[in-house]
Amino acid sequence: MTGSIILALAGAGLVGLGLYGVIMRENALHRILAFNVLGGGIFIVFGFAARRGAGAGFAADPVPQALVITGIVVAFSATALATAIVVRLAAARDEEHADARSAKDEG
Amino acid sequence: MTQDHASFLADGSGHLLLAGLPPGPLLALVIILPLAGLVPLLLAGPRVGEWAAMTLAGLGLAVATIIALQVWWSGTPAIYHLGGWRPPLGIALRADGVSSVLLVMSAAVFCGIGLFATTGRDRKTSFPPTYWMLSLCVASGLNLAFLAQDLFTLYVALELLTFAAVPLVCLEGKAAQLEAALTYLLFALLGSLLYLLGAVLIYAETGTLDIGLAGQRLAADSAMTGIALALMSAGLAAKAALFPLYLWLPPAHAGAPPAASALLSSLVIKAPIFLLLRIWLGLAPADLAERAAPVLAILGTGAILFCGLRALGQTRLKLLIAYSTAAQLGYVFLMLPLVKSSGPLTIPEALAWTGGFLHIVSHAFAKAAMFMAAGVIAEALGHDRIRALGGAAQAAPLSVAAFAIGGLSLMGLPPSGGFVAKVMLLTAAIQQGVPWIAVVVLAGGLLAGGYVLRVVVCALQRPEASATFVQISLRRQAMALVLAVAAIVLGFIPLEPMGFLLVGRP
Structure with a gap:
């Protein structure tokens, strides 16, 4: 088993974990956080595609590296x-709870 | 358009000035132009920023129209290679008949929504500079999604659209809106990551991200091709709210302020739909596309029937319109089994193709009009409960008219763009011997008739004696009416655009 296969399997594993999460x-x-794991897995799979040199027929294809950085x-x-x-939502909910409570106290 | 016609037009003198412009750089300009407004919006006050944004919207419409005219006159797609690099290394922008029509559509609807948003200035409905910045980003992202030829550039375009659209949902910062925005963002992120995974697999298979080149190199019998296309479709379906992944759409589209709802429901949603069509009509190998088409059409049927029924059962006007969006988008997928993915089209196939894209365009105008009208009605009455809409026709007559006229197009009643589109789909389905599609088109029209008429009938009732109305200026009401009438006018365009929409088809 070569290094690049292990890399690809690791990427696929991360994709699976991320999707599950x-x-x-x-x-x-x-x-x-699961989205980040999923994204990381996809980038590693992309790196594996580069290792195969699919694009230009080079030993290693530089295009995916550039795309992964953008990704x-x-x-x-x-x-x-x-x-x-998420932070704004938590604050907005707290505010609504506080409003509801003060309205109840006044009522 | 025929060759003779093209050469006849090329000999005419009226457009020599435009024909002299190189079409390529315009494609880049129409993407960059809206972004030029971001700096003035950041630095200047809201008034100046608003006018800067509207000027850019107008310029964008002008550039989009020039691109469309050039494509029409030349009968060939306009292509631009960024930095002079050709694919597979470089990135191409390409405007064919369909893309240029969608460019003009989005620029025109964008101007209409923008003019509507400027009228709310003196009230609490006034929009912060953030609205204008986000909507300019939406315009740029849409144009990129319609023009880009590169799967990864399309991924970036989809993400740009999402990042601009999600804050539009929660512009007012209420908890319910934030919740809807978060759900929307999570669906959209899952969608774009699945799409990206599919694009990566396509790259691994073909060594290119250019849609045209990859389409030529994809092997139909490889399992990887099927997996890649399935992943991309699932991702785009989540972003396009295709049944059964529509759950995020109603709260997000109904919760936003009216101008933002109109933008989201008429334009933003069209980008993933357009991409889904591109994938199955331009990238996928022909026999795979043939097998996938019925599946997508059945999902579209599910959307038309199920979301149509849900729309009938809604008690709030904006939610009803949002469910109607989810239902109407289903029609687009009915065209897939009726169209070959490559090669010249027969007349029934060309009818389905034209009908499908005409539906996208007329839905954009009608839906923007309906959301803006619903916003004004809610302002006038102070609520949007459908049962209590009585008096709306007195309080905001132009808005109720705009809603009804936009609704005509959704129902598919003549004369309207929606009518012509649905008749084309119907005729194509019958001529090609796929009667169930014709039945679905008719059933969807009946459902749309039900939910539109229910609102109009309630709005025409007498108001309750205790009801008080807020006066809304005619100027604020007028823009929705203009867009609704535009959706009707689309029905009068002669069939000649049929040839135009086919320009540059693979």
């Missing part, structure tokens, strides 16, 4: 946006 977890933060930036932005929404 995304679908089965209830907690939004857990899901966001990491996109995944990072997605994580930032998702966590920002």
Whole structure:
């Protein structure tokens, strides 16, 4: 078993773990982390595609590396946006609870 | 369009000026242009930013129209290689008949929604600069999604759209909106990652990400091709809210402010749908596409019937319109079994093709009009409960008219773009001996008739004696009516665009 096969299998394993987490977890933060695991797995599989030199017939194809960097930036932005929404959501819920409680006290 | 017609037009003098423009750079310009508004919006006040955004929207419409005219006159797709590098190493932008029509559609609807959003300025409905920034990003992302030829660039375009669309849902920061935005984001992320995994596998198979080249190199008998296409389709279906993955759509589209809802429901959703069509009509090997088409058409049927029934059962106006979006999008997939993925089309196939894309365009105009009208009605009455809509026709007559006229197109009643599109699908289905598709088209029309008429009938009732209305300016009501009428006018366009929509088809 060569190194690149192990790499590809590791990537596929991460994809599986990530998918399981995304679908089965209830907690939004857990899901966001699972998305990162899934994304990481996909990038590793992409690295394996590069190792095969599919594109240009070189020993190693440089195109996927460039794309993976872009993909990491996109995944990072997605994580930032998702966590920002989770934080805002928690704050908004706290506020609504507080409002409901004060309304009850006054009533 | 015939060759003779093209050369006749090329000899005419009226468009020589435009014909002299190289079409390629315009394709890049139409993507970059909206982003030029972000800096003024950050630095200047909301007033200046608003006008900068509207100017850019107008310019975008002009550029999109020029691109479409050039494609029409030349009868060949416009192609631009970024930096002069050709695929497989470089990235190509390409505007064929369908892409250029979608460009014009999105630019026109975008202008309409923008003009509507400017009218809310003096009230609490006024939009922060964030709205304009996000909507400009949406415009840029849409244009990129319609033009890009590279699977990875398309992934970036989809993500840009998602990142601009999700904050639009929770613009007002209420807990329910944030919740809807989070669900939307999680569905969209899962969708784009599955799409990316599929694209990676395509790259591993073919060594290129260019849709045209990969389409030529994909082997139909390889299991990997099937897996890759299935992953991409599942991902795009999640983003396009194709039945049964529509659950995120109603709360997200109904919860947003009206101008944002209109943008999301009429335009943003069209990008993943367009990509799904591109994959099955341009990338997939012919016999795989033939086997997948009925599956997608059955999912579309599920959307039309199930989401149509859900729309009938809604008690809130905006939720009803959102469910109707999920239902109407199903029609697009009915065209797949009726169209060959490559080679010249017969007349019934060309009818299905034209009908499918005309449906996308007329739905965009009608749905934007309906969401804007519903927003105004909710402002006038202070709520959007369908049972209590009585008096809406007095409080906001133009808006109720806009809703009804947009609804005509959804029902498929003549004369409207939706009518012509549905008749084309129906005729194509009957001529090709696929009667169940014709039945679905008719049943979907009946359901749409049910939910549109229910709203209109309630809106025409007398108001309750205690009801008080807020006056809404005619200017704020007018834009929805203009877009609704545009959806009707689409029904009067002669069949000539049939040839135009086929330009550059693989």
